[in-house]
Amino acid sequence: MSNILVTGGAGFIGSNFLNYMVKKYPENNFYNLDKLTYAGNLENLSLIENETNYTFIKGDIQDNKLVKSIFDKYDITTVINFAAESHVDRSIENPDIFLKTNILGTQVLLEAAKNKWELNSSDKYDTAYKNNVKFIQVSTDEVYGTLGSDGMFTEATPLNPNSPYSVSKASADLLVRAYNETYKLPINITRCSNNYGPHQFPEKLIPLMINNALEGKKLPVYGDGQQIRDWLHVKDHCTAIDKVYNEGISGEVYNIGGNNEKANIDIVKLILKKLGKSSDQIEFVTDRLGHDRRYAIDNSKITSDLKWEPSYVFETGLEETIQWYLNNQNWTKHIVTGDYMNYYKAMYNNR
Ligand code: NAD
Ligand code: TYD
Numbered sequence: 001m002s003n004i005l006v007t008g009g010a011g012f013i014g015s016n017f018l019n020y021m022v023k024k025y026p027e028n029n030f031y032n033l034d035k036l037t038y039a040g041n042l043e044n045l046s047l048i049e050n051e052t053n054y055t056f057i058k059g060d061i062q063d064n065k066l067v068k069s070i071f072d073k074y075d076i077t078t079v080i081n082f083a084a085e086s087h088v089d090r091s092i093e094n095p096d097i098f099l100k101t102n103i104l105g106t107q108v109l110l111e112a113a114k115n116k117w118e119l120n121s122s123d124k125y126d127t128a129y130k131n132n133v134k135f136i137q138v139s140t141d142e143v144y145g146t147l148g149s150d151g152m153f154t155e156a157t158p159l160n161p162n163s164p165y166s167v168s169k170a171s172a173d174l175l176v177r178a179y180n181e182t183y184k185l186p187i188n189i190t191r192c193s194n195n196y197g198p199h200q201f202p203e204k205l206i207p208l209m210i211n212n213a214l215e216g217k218k219l220p221v222y223g224d225g226q227q228i229r230d231w232l233h234v235k236d237h238c239t240a241i242d243k244v245y246n247e248g249i250s251g252e253v254y255n256i257g258g259n260n261e262k263a264n265i266d267i268v269k270l271i272l273k274k275l276g277k278s279s280d281q282i283e284f285v286t287d288r289l290g291h292d293r294r295y296a297i298d299n300s301k302i303t304s305d306l307k308w309e310p311s312y313v314f315e316t317g318l319e320e321t322i323q324w325y326l327n328n329q330n331w332t333k334h335i336v337t338g339d340y341m342n343y344y345k346a347m348y349n350n351r
Contacts, residue, residue, distance in 0.1 A: 008083030015044035061105035095164035102168035142166035146292035197234035223287030225265030232258035233312035257297025
């Protein structure tokens with residue numbers, strides 16, 4: 001039995017992960033520590049909120065005292081750290097909170113894990129890792145910087161982050177690595193490409209374009225729209241983290257990609273086509289500062305070592321995602337009006 005602390009579990013990827021894992025592993029306990037920033041939404045967890053192996057805790061990963069008390073009270077054996085400020089455009093406007101949450105917050109979690117697990121000898125370390133005592137840092141391919149028209153990121157690609165967001169994630173990765181080297185903390189780092197799927201906050205490319213298209217607004221494409229991203233369905237990302245959790249080799253970094261490189265403009269056109277809307281809605285706007293041109297992931301390590309592969313075909317995944325947003329327009333409406341924050345009050349204030 002494991003007691004798993006999932007941070008940032010009310011956000012896009014964390015909530016998909018919890019919805020998948022809580023039901024799959026009834027013998028394990030899941031503790032979701034989330035600050036409920038603008039990006040955290042408890043409506044994402046309505047399917048599991050009453051499960052006996054799931055507990056929500058509202059709080060900040062930077063809160064030393066709270067984090068330590070969670071480790072002690074629930075005898076935490078595993079950390080999967082999703083909590084982060086995650087939007088590049090916001091990091092360009094206001095880097096400060098990115099450094100605080102993404103770097104300092106990660107360090108607070110690492111320190112609590114180190115103190116709780118006391119793995120100061122190699123015997124203890126190996127046994128602990130086999131028993132799934134480990135710290136998994138959910139990182140991003142953006143730590144590698146940008147690519148030209150060919151080549152792919154491997155786990156050996158040097159870190160070369162360009163935005164305040166990716167610098168904060170790369171810094172956190174280095175701290176995680178240091179806790180492994182220095183204190184023998186069992187760790188894995190996963191670096192995935194751009195996720196898409198249900199529950200994604202409508203500030204990111206795909207949900208923003210779906211919503212604008214539905215509302216008859218312009219679809220703002222940065223620069224020439226020829227920037228390339230690799231797109232990974234969030235459910236494929238979740239199965240990959242499950243693999244790393246159960247079978248990952250201690251200390252290893254795993255890239256996770258969808259084998260799905262697409263130019264932004266092609267995605268925007270595809271969304272309009274699937275919704276039966278006109279490409280006249282597209283508007284080219286001023287480019288993002290320091291905009292990375294291309295990301296591409298070489299998946300061969302996780303594919304060969306852990307036998308994981310992405311299962312989604314992009315067109316099908318995109319159709320399902322569009323359908324999800326069509327079926328859940330209230331979800332988006334609650335975000336736009338701020339009503340989703342009231343869900344927390346209704347659910348938790350009188351408990
Ligand atoms: P998200 O912005 O949707 O969710 C982040 C969650 O973290 C929210 O629930 C928020 O309330 C919570 N949070 C923020 N600050 C916190 C704090 N100080 N303490 C506790 N909780 C806090 O992000 P996401 O898209 O789900 O991303 C999850 C992780 O995956 C992040 O670490 C991100 O860097 C990484 N990642 C995301 C993508 C992507 O395409 N979305 C790609 C690569 C990596
Ligand atoms: P985004 O979803 O913000 O993810 P990331 O910056 O982490 O890759 O953006 C994906 C791509 O889409 C990126 O190249 C920027 C571009 N983009 C637009 O062209 N218009 C938009 O309104 C947004 C949000 C993004």
